[in-house]
Amino acid sequence: QVQLVESGGGLVQPGGSLRLSCAASGSIFSVARVGWYRQVPGKPRGLVADITSALTTTYVDSVKGRFTISRDNAKNTVYLQMNSLKPEDTAVYYCILRTNYDFWGQGTQVTVSS
Secondary structure (H helix, E strand, C coil): CCCEEEECCEEECCCCCEEEEEEECCCCHHHCEEEEEEECCCCCCEEEEEECCCCCEEECHHHCCCEEEEEEHHHCEEEEEECCCCHHHCEEEEEEEECCCEEECCCEEEEECC
């Protein structure tokens, strides 16, 4: 039912910024919790940030103060603004929409390197 299309990944220098976008199909987006996970080689996928329909947000400690999650229900899109990027932020970032079933995007690569 739900399709998620991610964009915005790429290569950036330490201290730089990127904004990830995830656009969802369907009518369930506005009432769903949506968020971002990331995965590096050899480690399991972990939560970066999420946001509820009531705009309650959650962040992993390592990104607090640097990343901001937001949503635009008119566009069925969730964003992750990433500032002050560090090499350890390098990962594949995945969008998730959570209902009775978890819908995942295909992932977008973020590489932070000088």
